[in-house]
Amino acid sequence: MPNRSRLEASVDWIRLDSTPDDWKRADPALLIGMLSELHLIRAFEETVLELAGEGLVHGPAHSSIGQEGGAVGSIIGLRSADGVNGSHRGHHQFLAKALTHVTSGRFAIDGIVTGEVDTVLQRTLAEILGLAQGYCRGRGGSMHLQWFEAGALGTNAIVGGGVPMGAGNAWAQRHAGTTDLTMSYFGDGAVNIGSVLETMNLAAAWDLPFGFFIENNLYAVSTEVHEVTGEPRLSGRGPGFGIPAWQVDGMDPLAVHLATEEATARMRAGEGPAVIEAEVYRFFHQNGPYPGSAFGYRSKDEESSWRERDPIARMTRELLALGTITEAQADAAREQAVQAMKEVAGRLVERDPESDGKRRIKPDLWPDPAFVDVGIRGDASELADVPTLEPLEYTGETRSGRFVDSVAGVMHHRMEQDDRIIVLGEDVHRLNGGTNGATKNLAKDFPGRVLGTPISENAFVGLGGGMALDGRYRPVVEFMYPDFLWVAADQVFNQIGKARHMFGGDNPVPLVLRTKVAMGSGYGSQHLMDPAGVFATSVGWRVVAPSTAADYIGLMNTALDLQDPVLVIEHIDLYPLTEETPVDLDYRLPLGKAAVRRVGSDVTMISYLSMVRHSLEAVERTGVDAEVIDLRWLDRASLDWDTIGESIRKTNAVLIVEQGAQGTSYGGWLSDEIQRRFFDWLDQPVQRVTGSEASPSISKVLERAAIARTEEVVAGLERVVAGMGER
């Protein structure tokens, strides 16, 4: 018989309920504030459903009616500098944060709608209707509500998608020495997604002042919570990660408030994250004005039993019992909220002159369609005054060193100068500079700024995104291999890439993501992609791919200056090369300038990264008089069309050279652009050199067969020559 003893979780898991005593002791102003916010949110949400019923809300309107108590109870005690974010069902959290920001949570019961409150209601409703005066200029709509000033970091249509970014905000708050915190709201469905679970682990590991607020409303659309988890008491997730957890009745705003106070005290004291599970109920279906029972996944009885627990009714009952307000005041508070929303809606919609009895959006309130692409990325005005240097023309003092030492060297130099730079990734802090020496000496010389992460790319790159959005830090994230982008794809593409544009186009996301192409290293099918194509065809990212150490230094410096997410692609073949670089590591390469590595007249070869060298070698071998363009900047916005165009007009032929697999290749979109821009200048189809269809295998021979090197470029040049006809 083995010895068996019971293990205990290292942290508390608490059920918290309010007592009559708690109500008596509570600050009446706090309770009136809660009642006021509850009424405003309720009336707001009723207006949204009404407009949705008239077809005036484009897209889903996820109503929070029934769940207001959780948001109000937890947010009314927060500071403006505290952050909150949430998911698709986020109106109530956003409003609670914005209202608390403009009122400090204090309302006069006889006049709850001040001018500032009215503005919050109008701009929020305008945003949900997609109108220019909304907080995100109408771009975000119901599911992307952001108002940084109020600490509303942005709601998210990917369930759980905002959680890693919220943790990044918390990291910045803590690292900046504040006692501010961030609370992230999500549902019982979202609790099961990787973003949430990875972030629980990461936030606990790094003691972040970060709250995981689970609104457990028992359903994810129509799926019941106990169908999809073995532990439907969702706060139980916390202790497994070393995070203390509270379970609380979300229909009781005071209980939520008390639990939040306990949790936030820990967070502000630097003791790390907390989980709060609030049991709530949405009175309506997933979206729209019908109850869930109408769709058959729950009963009318269940709905009416929860309606009896309506947080507004509870709050009113308690306040009347305490004698804090009169019945007339309670009724009037509701009336004020309803009236305010009537007026707000009246400013945004009008009678439809073309359709009797119907309303329409006031036509002049829509955003200008020309706004569609504005603010996908910044205008790069931040680079206006920085001095640039073109290594091709540099004649000053140089030093000789390995490429990889320039990678670590320029980062070291910038970290010395710029405290905002934070490096994070797997093993970047150990092994004397990570797995390749690319972060050498950084951990030693910059303690606390080089963060070895858990193996959770989605969470740590998302955390970097949250740091970037906060603005106080410049995260430099490393993916050990490019293929790991797929496990982090939500944060990389849905969040970081889109955040600026989706929330209105104004808030920058200055983040650098480094990764190394490793084709030729034998790491096989899941490590050897070239990420350029995927990033270049995804919105929001800038992409650089230096082929020389001197370019690397200048491009990294520019990337660190930019207010946009920038992918910096490296190649293991380049790391060991010894190269001359300018001694002074401060120089920047100009944005969007390619380098012509060889002047020629027969064909324009377009390449980047290690394939520039293979291209030049192939030119030597074949004797074709090719012009070789090293792109340096690969993304749609930064591509050097002037240099490309000038060359194509001269040569009338194009060969795009890259190393990796066909499917996610970079040249696909580029050749498409080229044939449309330069059709009349082409003498033959745009030719391409790529790897094969398959991802490179581990077997040395198969790997070689799957990728392009000099021999494949030679064959590409021969195709171009055949296309030129007879001499």
Added chain:
Amino acid sequence: MASIVRMPEVLANVTEAAIANWLVQKGQEVAVGAPLAEVETEKAVVEYAAEIGGTVLELLVAEGASVAVGEPIAVIGAPGETSDDAPASPPVAAEQAATTEQAAAPEPETAPEAAPSPVAGAPDTLPSGAAGSAGSTTAGRRFISPIVRRLAKERGIDLDSVRGTGPDGRIVRRDLDRLPQPVAPTAAQPARPAAPSPDAMGGYDEIPLTGMRRAIARRLTESKTTVPHFYVVADARMDALLALRAELNEDGEVKISVNDLLVKAAAGAFRTVPDANATWADTVIRRHRSVDISIAVAIEGGLVTPVLRGVDRRSIGEVATASADLVDRARRGRLKQDELEGGSFSISNLGMYGVKEFSAIINPPQSAILAVGAAAPRAVVEGDQVVVRRVMTVTLSADHRVIDGALAAQWIAAFVDLVEHPVRILR
């Protein structure tokens, strides 16, 4: 497995040809190399030999009918295969088989350009190295690269007569660059970047080569280095010819130039000495039935040599009209490629520049060129008297492979005789 026989491009730049006669019948066995048909183009009738052996299953084109180059003209089955095995119309699979065979064939020899070679049968489709385009040129549809369309428009080149050497017969930039370029290069024409001057103190400027300049350089170097030139020189008294010209121009609607009369005189000399109207064709000497004479026309940036055809059969008026038209179109860059090809002989006249005499380089594949100097008053002995006559010196450059010294002498004598007795020119 039946194979499709397609209309061959029997002459460079010919896009269409007719079956003059079938030399085989349906059901007949043919061996590789056996003549299948006489194929007729605007320029020539040539025999077309079978490239595969087998049974003729179908003749798809009637005698006398014209079809585009590359169109199916016959179906040949494996030996022993009967016509019952042949599908009514060529099956797609057969077409593909034929195409694949073509694509696998060794690259056809590059015929020297502007040397129309009636050696039939070499498919003009280059094996395409480009990914997977197994399709052959669609009948009636010529592939032309976008930059070629643009340049042709800018340079006023009629692409109908240009031969495409790119994949699937696509007309590519090099095919245009090869042409004599009738107009000065426009700004849009890509200039090669000047290499940094080795002599920075600047001894010269570098002028980018135009396509015409390159063509002139290549062809004349080839001529002067591969064709054994020799020269015969003669003087001709021009008084009678000039008087005749004045008379002709008095009432004629068509203005006749001295050159027109010289062209006609040259044609007359060929009628007298037909052996001189011949050209070298590597394995044979080709004696021409018609007298086709190229006239050298100086244009901006170089020169072109359009051909006047059948000069011997045309009246002086017709020659003058045709010649004026060619000169005019040459200067405007409106010549067609086939107007620049063929002929056995050229006349180059620098008389208007006051040149006394010069010798010219033969324009391949022709076999002779006549260099004409100025007609100027000179002292001439007639009988025992020295008299003043307008005299012109002409120099004949001849290809010794075809024309021996005596033949050249006979020809130039016949020419001088006609010039000095110009009424015979008009006969």
